[in-house]
Each structure stands twice: as C-alpha cells, then as structure tokens.
Amino acid sequence: NAGVTQTPKFQVLKTGQSMTLQCAQDMNHNSMYWYRQDPGMGLRLIYYSASEGTTDKGEVPNGYNVSRLNKREFSLRLESAAPSQTSVYFCASTYTKDEQFFGPGTRLTVL
Amino acid sequence: AQSVAQPEDQVNVAEGNPLTVKCTYSVSGNPYLFWYVQYPNRGLQFLLKYITGDNLVKGSYGFEAEFNKSQTSFHLKKPSALVSDSALYFCAVRPYGQNFVFGPGTRLSVLP
Numbered sequence: 001n002a003g004v005t006q007t008p009k010f011q012v013l014k015t016g017q018s019m020t021l022q023c024a025q026d027m028n029h030n031s032m033y034w035y036r037q038d039p040g041m042g043l044r045l046i047y048y049s050a051s052e053g054t055t056d057k058g059e060v061p062n063g064y065n066v067s068r069l070n071k072r073e074f075s076l077r078l079e080s081a082a083p084s085q086t087s088v089y090f091c092a093s094t095y096t097k098d099e100q101f102f103g104p105g106t107r108l109t110v111l
Numbered sequence: 112a113q114s115v116a117q118p119e120d121q122v123n124v125a126e127g128n129p130l131t132v133k134c135t136y137s138v139s140g141n142p143y144l145f146w147y148v149q150y151p152n153r154g155l156q157f158l159l160k161y162i163t164g165d166n167l168v169k170g171s172y173g174f175e176a177e178f179n180k181s182q183t184s185f186h187l188k189k190p191s192a193l194v195s196d197s198a199l200y201f202c203a204v205r206p207y208g209q210n211f212v213f214g215p216g217t218r219l220s221v222l223p
Contacts, residue, residue, distance in 0.1 A: 004154075033210070040120075042201060042215040043155075058210065090154055099145055100203075100211060102154035 002026055006091050006103035013081045013110045021076040021106050023091030029101070031094050032074035033058075034066060036087040037105075043090065049074055081110045113138040115202055115214035123220045124192045132187040132217045134202030142204040144185040145211075146176055149199040158200075161185060172196070192221045 004025045013019055025032065030051045035043040045058030049068040063085060065077045074093075078085060088107050092100040115136045124130045136142065143162050147155040159170025166178045176187045185202060202214040 035213075040215055042115075043213040045210055048210060092155075099157040099160055100155075101157070102147075104154045105152075 004091055004093055004101050004103035006089075006106050008106060009104065010107050011109070013078075013108065015082060015110060017081050018077065018079050019081065019108075020078075021089055021091075021108075022073070023075065023103060024073045025091075025093040025101070026072065027093060027101065028071070029093035029095055030071070032068065033092045033094075033100065034064075034074070034076045035090045035092065036060065036085075037090060038087050046076065046089075081108075083110045086110045113204075113206060113209075113212050115204055115212050117200075117202055117214040117217045119217050120215075121218045121220065123222060125222050126194050127191050130189050130192045130196070130219065130221070132200050132202075132219060133184070134186060134214055135182070135184045136202070136204045136212075137183065138204050138206045138212065140207050142206045144176075144178060145203040145205070146170065146174070146185075146187050147201045147203060149201065149216075151198075155201060158187070192219075194221050194223050197221045 007022045033048045034046040044060045047066040049055045052071045055066050067075045086109050088105050090105050091103040094100040145160045146158040149155045161168050161178045169175045174189050199216050201216050203211050205211050
C-alpha cells in the first residue's frame with residue numbers, strides 16, 4: 001500500500017515548455033486534488049476530481065489542465081510554463097468526510 | 112468568503128513545555144476540522160480531526176485539539192513539546208459538501 005505517489009519529485013523547465021505531473025493512489029478513494037504550495041500562502045486548490053470522469057476548477061486553475069485517467073490516476077498538465085508557476089505541487093485523495101492523504105510533492109522551477 | 116486564519120507565523124517553545132498553535136475559521140455551517148503537519152521536503156501528514164462529539168480530540172504523536180464553536184476556533188495543543196515536533200502545521204476546514212480550505216501554516220520551533 002503505497003498511498004499517494006507523485007512523479008517527478010523535481011523538475012526544472014524553461015518558460016514556455018510543457019510538462020505533466022503524475023499522481024496515483026491505491027486507496028480506492030473517489031476524490032483527488034491538485035494543490036500548489038507557496039511560502040506564506042498555505043495550500044491553494046488548482047483542480048479537483050470528485051469522482052472518476054469528473055473534474056472541476058479550484059481556486060487557481062489558470063495555466064493548468066487536468067485529466068482523471070481512471071479512479072487511481074489524476075494528472076496535472078502545464079501547457080506553457082511561466083515563472084509564476086514555480087511552486088511545490090501536491091496531489092491528495094480522500095473519501096467523503098475523511099482526511100486527505102497527500103503525496104510527497106513535486107518541486108517545480110520555471111526559469 | 113470562507114477562510115482559515117492561523118494568527119502566528121511562528122511559534123517558539125522550549126522542549127518539555129506545553130505548546131499551542133492557534134486556528135480560527137470563518138465558514139458557513141458546521142465544518143469538519145483538521146490539523147496536518149509538514150516536515151521539510153515532505154507532504155502533509157494528518158494529525159487529527161473533529162467531526163462531531165467531544166470538543167477535545169486526540170491525535171497522533173500526543174497532539175490534541177480543542178474545538179470551540181462559539182469562538183470558531185480549533186487550537187492544536189501538546190502538553191510537553193519535543194524537538195522533533197518542529198515542523199510546519201496547517202489547520203484546515205471542510206464545509207459540508209465543499210472542498211478543504213487550508214490556513215497559511217504556522218512554523219513551530221521547539222528549542223532544546
């Protein structure tokens with residue numbers, strides 16, 4: 001039982017490049033989330049998927065897209081990276097009213 | 112707008128002393144309440160939650176939290192701090208049927 005896994009752990013991009021962050025969970029959770037963490041701002045929700053086949057925008061969706069590939073996997077894509085997207089990205093999953101389980105994070109730098 | 116406040120960016124406490132990390136919230140209804148801890152270069156780890164019932168909830172690593180409905184607060188406490196408790200602590204609320212809202216975090220430093 002690996003919980004929530006994320007790849008890659010680190011990434012450096014140049015402005016304008018694209019990349020996909022991968023997330024998978026093996027806890028049979030229905031809901032999955034993508035957050036970004038910036039100093040002094042806590043976690044801000046980018047996108048979420050309440051169940052397989054559905055995705056919705058969170059607080060800061062601009063510049064991102066997501067895909068809920070199946071119940072286990074939820075990917076986040078940056079189509080044209082910008083320096084403002086330099087951040088630490090966390091994937092999380094949960095049942096309805098239970099706590100969220102977080103992945104180890106992806107540290108992204110956009111030059 | 113729904114929000115979570117952690118009024119202290121940093122809390123310093125001597126090892127062995129009691130610690131409190133404060134959290135207040137402004138959300139509609141009766142939300143679920145959570146505390147998470149983040150160690151350097153790691154994801155957030157769940158500490159404890161309040162759904163309903165006793166206002167004092169106990170969680171992992173000897174932590175507990177007190178829910179106060181009238182003050183809309185959910186302060187994290189530990190009777191005797193350890194140096195290994197030094198980390199970033201996040202309060203979070205989940206309004207019914209809605210997504211989590213996280214506070215900005217409080218950095219706890221326990222001094223030997």
